[in-house]
Every structure is written in structure tokens, then in C-alpha cells.
Amino acid sequence: MHLHERNLYIMAIKIPVVKGRTLSTEYWLGSLSFSAISKYVKLPENTDWDDVFGGKGGQEAQRKLAKTRVTNEIVPYLLNSDDAFFSSLALILVPSTGDPLKEGSDYEFKPISADGKIGELFIDESVDMFPADGQHRAAAIIDALRQDRGRMTPQEVPVVLLPYVDKDKLRQHFSDLNLNAKPVSQSIGYAFESRDPIVIVTKRIMKDVPLFEKRVNELSNSLAKKSPDVITMGTLVQAHHILLEALYGSKYKDEAEITDLRQIDPADERVGAVAEKLRDVWEVVIDNIPEWDLLMNGKVSARELREGDEAKGTTGFVFAFGLGWQAIATAAAALIKDERDDWSEDLAHCLRAVDWSKGGHWHGIAMVGERVNNTGPGIKATAGYILRTGGLGSEGGEVGALVSAAPDDAK
Known part of the structure; x- marks a missing residue:
């Protein structure tokens, strides 16, 4: 049953996106409000991810959060800068069941352009988002929102959204995004x-x-x-x-x-x-x-x-x-x-x-x-x-x- 058949367009997250593909990996480019990040993004250290990562005590997909860096550096940058900007977060769309993301029940892409690339992505609210790249930025957004909700709530951050396929693919995305990226000195x-x-x-x-x-x-x-x-x-x-x-x-x-x-x-x-x-x-x-x-x-x-x-x-x-x-x-x-x-x-x-x-x-x-x-x-x-x-x-x-x-x- 499709999302619109279940009348979930109103309940779902709706994001204007551009659909893309790199080799065999499909993704969507868009932006999310800080409020949406706070609501739907679960940081990798959240125990809710244990089953997705392979069970408690199993292989972890992410390093622990450097909380001091978030609190002392990134959050003040957001709160004190009128022109602060973050590069895009890479978020894996993971159903709460831990099953692969399915079109129709977990999400639906509604194209509005002739080539079918530009459109609206509807995501069921039961889907969580795992930050394969950008967990410290996500944590800072959540913390900054707590400290100044009025100013931070409508702010947006660019995102790359990828479908959850399985545990191995999730780990590989994390590896690709972090091992191949080389930050400047x-x-x-x-x-x-x-x-x-x-x-x-x-x-x-x-x-x-x-x-x-x-x-x-x-x-x-x-x-x-x-x-x-x-x-x-x-x-x-x-x-x-x-x-x-x-x-x-x-x-x-x-x-x-x-x-x-x-x-x-x-x-x-x-x-x-x-x-x-x-x-x-x-x-x-x-x-x-x-x-x-x-x-x-x-x-x-x-x-x-x-x-x-x-x-x-x-x-x-x-x-x-x-x-x-x-x-x-x-x-x-x-x-x-x-x-x-x-x-x-x-x-x-x-x-x-x-x-x-x-x-x-x-x-x-x-x-x-x-x-x-x-x-x-x-x-x-x-x-x-x-x-x-x-x-x-x-x-x-x-x-x-x-x-x-x-x-x-x-x-």
C-alpha cells in the first residue's frame, strides 16, 4: 500500500529533493530544518541502533561522539555566527524495524520535473535517520536548538539521504564517507x-x-x-x-x-x-x-x-x-x-x-x-x-x- 493510499502524505516528512545516482547508489539531495534533525536523527551512540549495527556488543558503525568538541567549538559557532554554514550531512534512512527501506511503505518519491529528477520525497515518520557522516554537526544542531529554540528551529542544513539496504551496506557507506574524505589541515x-x-x-x-x-x-x-x-x-x-x-x-x-x-x-x-x-x-x-x-x-x-x-x-x-x-x-x-x-x-x-x-x-x-x-x-x-x-x-x-x-x- 502506497503512502498516499494510507493518507500518510500529511503525517510523513515532506522534503523537496533532487534525485541522483553514483554508480549503483541512489540518493536524494535536499535540506532539513534543525527541528527535523532533532526529531528524526538518532546519533550513532544511541542504543536504538544496536540491532541495526549487529546487536549489542557487536561491530559498531561509528566512533563515539567527542562531546567536548561539540559543546565548546561547534555549538558556539552556530549560536554566535550570523553566517554559520555546515556542509551536508549524509543520512541513512533506516526503518524502525531494521528492514531494508521499501518504496511505498517507508517512503515515496513524487517527481515534479519532466526528467523525473526533481520532486518531493515523502518519508514515513517511523523511519529514523543515521548520520553516516556528520554526527558531530548533527549533535551540535540538536544542542543549539535546545539553547535557542526560537532562532534555531527554522534554520536548515543540507542533507544527502541514502536508503538503508542492510548492515553491511550501512557500514560500507560509513567507511566510504570517512576514509575517503580528507579534511584540510x-x-x-x-x-x-x-x-x-x-x-x-x-x-x-x-x-x-x-x-x-x-x-x-x-x-x-x-x-x-x-x-x-x-x-x-x-x-x-x-x-x-x-x-x-x-x-x-x-x-x-x-x-x-x-x-x-x-x-x-x-x-x-x-x-x-x-x-x-x-x-x-x-x-x-x-x-x-x-x-x-x-x-x-x-x-x-x-x-x-x-x-x-x-x-x-x-x-x-x-x-x-x-x-x-x-x-x-x-x-x-x-x-x-x-x-x-x-x-x-x-x-x-x-x-x-x-x-x-x-x-x-x-x-x-x-x-x-x-x-x-x-x-x-x-x-x-x-x-x-x-x-x-x-x-x-x-x-x-x-x-x-x-x-x-x-x-x-x-x-
Whole structure:
């Protein structure tokens, strides 16, 4: 019995769509309101999917939701941006019975164009939607709707709707969508970003600080051995988050001086006022690591600072890696948070006291064997080591906490 024969057009979800096919896979392109996403999309961690995925304890079709990312990054993006946009969600239409999707009983496509491709898709309300791609976006939509129902309810997101065939096909769709997709690097994303105030300030710093001018990699998340750049844009943005939190407090993203920078030109004087505070920190850092001056004067290459030069008997320096930059920013932030009027003098002293050459003294701190270990714990341990080497930490506070957290072999 067809949907219209059961008078279900009124009860069903009705979506204007374009019908398409890639090889043997049929799909429909359309859009759904945030309200419909909240009502019909069940996130992969929902136990209702156990039978569809192969039974509880069986093979799962999706990774667990990264709730912190949804709450702290994606939801604020939706709530705070007038021009937020999501790429399409790929949703599998799954009958509540777990049986293959059937035309007539579960859905019906009513063409309205001569070629039969444009039309209306009617979906029975008993059909659930599984996000084969976009579960974090779907979760953010649902959460944003809870927080601001009036504004979010009518908003729409593009969707690709695919029929559920069987468990194996569902898993294969998930694999195809996630394994074959290659997201751009964080640095490229930042390079194209024009809304985020921290990124806007970073772009200003890339012009105002001589060492960074034309030496910031905007294409990748890490530097190749032969790269002439000194830092990636992703690393620089993360360092600025660390420093701005120290300068403005834990709610720095909500400070008017920061929020006012959304979508304005990096050359604007308001950006310059914030950038100046960061520039003060970088000037202390660069002035007290003499090798950066050698690089700017063409006497040494960025590659040599990272990898060393066998002919000269040098091994390279920890400060020249992403870990080094973020550890220095973390140490500087601790000094600033402790409200030291002389933070710049203390930072300069610590930077000059450290032996930055790669070697055994960094084992368990910034290095594992001969490799610089760019991890969160490594960054924190290195920051503590920098401060301890400068004779700081006995007085407690943020500095003391960092020093105390450093590994014993850093003492």
C-alpha cells in the first residue's frame, strides 16, 4: 500500500529533493530544518541502533561522539555566527524495524520535473535517520536548538539521504564517507578564516613580527624538514589562545575587546591594540633566543635550527619546533597569570638559561629518543623545565604548578 493510499502524505516528512545516482547508489539531495534533525536523527551512540549495527556488543558503525568538541567549538559557532554554514550531512534512512527501506511503505518519491529528477520525497515518520557522516554537526544542531529554540528551529542544513539496504551496506557507506574524505589541515582552515578574532589577530601578528613575516606555514599542520618556515599557522593560533587567556582571563573569548574583532580586517587599529600585547611577548622571546636573529640575517636556515648541521656538529634546537613555541607560550602565560610586573625580565632570564640544543637532557621532557615529542604532556613538561631552569617555581602560583608538574629528570 502506497503512502498516499494510507493518507500518510500529511503525517510523513515532506522534503523537496533532487534525485541522483553514483554508480549503483541512489540518493536524494535536499535540506532539513534543525527541528527535523532533532526529531528524526538518532546519533550513532544511541542504543536504538544496536540491532541495526549487529546487536549489542557487536561491530559498531561509528566512533563515539567527542562531546567536548561539540559543546565548546561547534555549538558556539552556530549560536554566535550570523553566517554559520555546515556542509551536508549524509543520512541513512533506516526503518524502525531494521528492514531494508521499501518504496511505498517507508517512503515515496513524487517527481515534479519532466526528467523525473526533481520532486518531493515523502518519508514515513517511523523511519529514523543515521548520520553516516556528520554526527558531530548533527549533535551540535540538536544542542543549539535546545539553547535557542526560537532562532534555531527554522534554520536548515543540507542533507544527502541514502536508503538503508542492510548492515553491511550501512557500514560500507560509513567507511566510504570517512576514509575517503580528507579534511584540510588546520593551518589551511585558519588561512581562509575571516570570522574568528584569534585568527584575525594572528594574521596581524604574522605581519607585525619580523620573524613571522613570510615565514609562517599556512598549508600544513607540521613543518617538513626542509621547510624555510619557522612555525605553522595552527601552532601560532594555539599559542595565541594560551597567551590571550593569560592576558584577559579564562573568559577571554567573551571580552569585548576580543569579540569586537569578528570579521574585521587584520589591518584595523582595533586588531592592532590586541596584537600589540602579543607582540610584546614575541619580542621578548625572539630577542632572547639569539639563533632567531641569525636566521633573520641569513646566517642560518630554519631547517638547520630544527635538524642541525652535521658539518658544523650541531644537532638542532628544541625551541624551533611546534612544541618549543607552545611550551614557551605556556611558560610566558604562567608568568603573566602570576601578575608579575617583571614577567618579561623573568621570561628573558629563563629563555637564556636553557640549553636548547637537542640532546639527552631533554629525554622525558621534550624528546623521546632523538625525536621531539610534540604532545600536550610534552609541552607542559617543557614549560615547567624552562621555568625551573631559570630558578623559578618555589613561590607557588601558576609558575610553581608548572614546575612541580615537570618530570623528575627535569629537575
